[in-house]
Amino acid sequence: MTRTRGPLSAKELAAINAYWRAANYLSVGQIFLLDNPLMRRPLTLDDVKPRLLGHWGTTPGLNFVYAHMNRVIKARDLDAIYIAGPGHGGPGVLANVYLEGTYTEYYPGITRDEEGMRKLFRQFSFPGGVPSHVAPETPGSIHEGGELGYSLAHAYGAAFDNPDLVVCAVVGDGEAETGPLAASWHSNKFVNPVRDGTVLPILHLNGYKIANPTILARIPQAELEQLMRGYGYEPFTVVSEEGADPLEAHQMMAATLDRVFDRIAEIRAAAAGGKDKGKRPAWPMVILRTPKGWTGPKTVDGNRVEDSWRSHQVPMADVHTDPAHLKVLQDWLASYKPEELFDDAGTLKPELAALAPSGTRRMGSNPHANGGVLLRELKMPDFRTYAVDPAGHGVERAEATKLLGAFLRDIMKDNAGIDNFRVFGPDETASNRLQAIFEATGRMWYADTMPWDDEHLSVEGRDLEPLSEHMCQGWLEGYLLTGRHGFFSCYEAFIHIVDSMFNQHAKWLKTTRNIPWRAPIASLNYLLTSHVWRQDHNGFSHQDPGFIDHVVNKKADVIRIYLPPDANTLLSVADHCLRSRNYVNVIVAGKQPQLQYMSMDEAITHCTRGIGIWDWASTDVDEEPDLVMACAGDVPTMETLAAVDILRQNFPELRIRVVNVVDLMRLQDNAEHPHGLTDKEFDALFTTSKPIVFAYHGYPWLIHRLTYRRTNHDNMHVRGYKEEGTTTTPFDMAMLNDIDRFHLAIDAIDRVPGLSERAGHVRQALLDARLKARQYTREFGEDDPVISGWVWPY
Structure with missing residues (x-):
């Protein structure tokens, strides 16, 4: 006889199981169906999507947790949000926010009836529709789950400074194998139980990834619990083996969450009372073991599906070519008994709808999951x-x-x-x-x-x-x-x-x-x-x-x-x-x-423009320049100015324009970036025909990429980091990448028409200066003070 003893009465047990069935039904429908959402008639091929995309395997577990979180939210008046860490958990969370009514409030066209259900199904992983992840389009989401490893870090970030918030973070067992997730368990060492909220990690072990078993599902239970205790948690375990009665799992989960939230209340009360201040509590976490693809087809074509890797994505993807598979789908959907869950109009029956919290207590409608509505301005000093x-x-x-x-x-x-x-x-x-x-x-x-x-x-x-x-x-x-x-x-x-x-x-x-x-x-x-x-x-x-x-x-x-x-x-x-x-x-x-170059008033003006000519460093005022010396970044700016100093000393007649870039995106065309300069603005700074020597902080080809459409791009010569580095001095590092003042001055000599022919002696002296500077570093272990102590002399 199946043991179903626990905190749930027979009526409550039947109701929560029905609610879970409804979420599972909606999840399967999203993956497979274009039409016939309530199975009013036998399925035909026209009812099934031509391309079957989505992930079923993790979804029933996500639905299970969501249903039980709804229960404890109502029972304890919790302020909670839900983070679905497993990848592609979209159908489950979409199903639940639809059932609780949030989805229709955000998307009135997806009504809570048969036609709305049809639209819900049709849009999922469909051109012009919604993604299979818990994406930004999903109410209640702050975590997409497309790339794995970040659910727990997101959960703790949400809990910081939110003392009344509970963050239910479902961690998939595939996700648990990533480095970021493994480190994130240590977030509990940064939580203050008085000031911060509660993160409830639920490690969902369904045993498989796309093709392989998962590590944490295949280590002994005692070892897994030791691991969680080693991280500083108090583990609670819920297990539903393949073939077990789900009613037993519901009772176990309800009892476990009651114990967990009692323990959380004890921790928070002790902290609020000043008991054991500074002593880190062992926060609860739940280990939930369920079959992968729980409640789905047991076998397909004689192959095990439920509780195996075959249920990870779409259990049978060739419904359109195999009539037997269409029959499997028909039986699978019918197993949830939608006629018991939805009324004749296709609306969730009132006694089931009543299981969800109301208003902003619904996890899909919690304002913390739409943080901009809670955002307060920072108080900013001048x-x-x-x-x-x-x-x-x-x-x-x-x-x-x-x-x-x-x-x-x-x-x-x-x-x-x-x-x-x-x-x-x-x-x-x-x-x-x-x-x-x-x-x-x-x-x-x-x-x-x-x-x-x-x-x-x-x-x-x-x-x-x-x-x-x-x-x-x-x-x-x-x-x-x-x-x-x-x-x-x-x-x-x-x-x-x-x-x-x-x-x-x-x-x-x-x-x-x-x-x-x-x-x-x-x-x-x-x-x-x-x-x-x-x-x-x-x-x-x-x-x-x-x-x-x-x-x-x-x-x-x-x-x-x-x-x-x-x-x-x-x-x-x-x-x-x-x-x-x-x-x-x-x-x-x-x-x-x-070196500091500008007063605050000058800096504000320069930053507001994002890019500008430095008149104080230029020699082309009211004249056409012979050369533009441009720079972006603090060290490139210093080296550019030092190069300008060299040029001014040796070629006082040379008309030099110095352009400094603060906002890098000003270089891009205004059609490509809202901060971009128009062509006329760009040409006014960089000219349409003069040589440009540009010293840039990063890889030089990015400047070419941002400016390739500009009229004078062919005359732009960019110096930057070219993957030459070692342990050395700051100036030698610049020399290794040819962004030093001597090389920039040489670049100018080589590019200004008519200058190179009469500047041979200066050019040679600059090459010698580079050799001398490097020799000094090798002898004394630091840069020549003449170089490191340079200041703008004008």
Whole structure:
């Protein structure tokens, strides 16, 4: 006899099982059906989609969890959102937000009747329809699940500073094999149970990926529980073996969630009462074992389907060519008994509809999953008060990111009572010279400490520094998507670790721009420092400016790239980025002492333009230039100005125009990017026929890519990083890539008509200067002070 004892009465048990059947029915219908949504007649080939796309295997488990979360939300009045980590879980979550009524509220054309169900089915994975992931179009989603590994990081990011929020994060067992997910289990060491919300990880083990078994499903249960305890969790297990009565699983899940939320309440009450302050609790997590493709066909063509890899995607994809498969589909859909679930109009029966929460307690309608509607403006101090006040152009030095740190410190202070701003960085906040932040907050740490640890470790900290770019990115994304603000600093070379995560977030932002009900969120702001030109001491492994190239591939209405040359421009750019919405802003700025070129008023004007002629460095005022010397980035700017100094000393009659670029996208055509210059504007800066020597921070071919349509592109010669690096000095690093002042001056000599013939002696002297500079580094281990101490002399 099947044991169905548990907290659910017979009536409740039948109801929750029926609700789950309804979600499963809708999920299968989305994958297969074009028409005949309620099986009013036997299926025909015309009822079935011509291309069967979607993933069934994980879906019944997702539906199972959703139904049981609905129960505890209603019973305990929880404020909860749902994150579906398994890839392609779209049919399940779409089914559930449709059943609870949220979907129809957002998409009134998808009505809660037979015709609406037909439209729901037809649109899924269909041209002009919706994706098979839990995409931005899906109400209640902050996590798409297309690329695996980030569900838990997103969940914790959502929970930070949301003390009343529960985030149910379903982690697929395939996803659990990824590096980012494996690290994300440690997020519990950064949660303050008084200030932050609750993340409930549910590790869903259905045993298979596309073709292979999953690791965590094939290790002994005791070993798996030890692993979770080792991560610092208290594991609770629910198991439904293949062939077991689902009613028993419902009772087990209901009982388990009751115990789990009782335990969560105990942890939160103890924390609120000050008991064991600073002692990290063992938060509950659930291990849910169910068959893959649960409730689907047991076998197809004599092959095992349920509880095997064959149920991962579409269990029988050749329905149109095999009548037996059409019969399998007919029987499969009929097994859910839709006539018991929906009335004659095709509407979910009232007694089942009543199982879902109402209003914003529905997980599809929770405002935290549409964070822009909760977004509050940051309180921002006046960035101008942090300015460097240089005595002239290019004669004083300052650490740009150190001044930015003071600005971020005061943002942290000004928003202390709101708790909607955090700083993220992989163990690099102080290394990146942002240490002033610690005057306002500590480094978040809710694990053991030693007396000799860094003094800034704090259970109240708002600076998060796990040595994982993935965790920082995932937390920040979850934080932003639920309506808050953040800032991410990272070594430039290692931001590549999150290339793919950036991809997904940029695609999310691009998609949401076309979804009217998705309110704009705060921009994702990167500061890339410890950059390629000042990683001379760390060597070749730390020298890579290519993240910019990667970012430029995304849609122009989403990405922005800034290369401020000094501290005042960095402050202006940072203020702008922190106020912006729905962008990914990439700021590249060095942390080392660097020449300062502009007053704050000049910097604001220059940053507002994004690109401009520096009159104070040019010699072509009111005249046609012989040469344009352009630059983008702090070190390229310094080397360009030093090259201009060389040219002015040796060729005082040469008319030189210096153009500096802060907003890299100004170079692109205005038809391609909203920040782009018109052709007339571009020609006014760069001329239509004069040689251009352009010193750029990153890989030089990106500048060619952005400007290839311009009239004067053929006369543009770009110097930048060309994958030459080693452990050496800063100036030798520039020489290795031919972006040093001597080489830039030689480039100018070689390209100005008529100059090379009379400049042979100067050209040779510049080559000799390069050799002498390198020899000095080899002898003394540092750059010649004449070079490193250069200032603008005019």
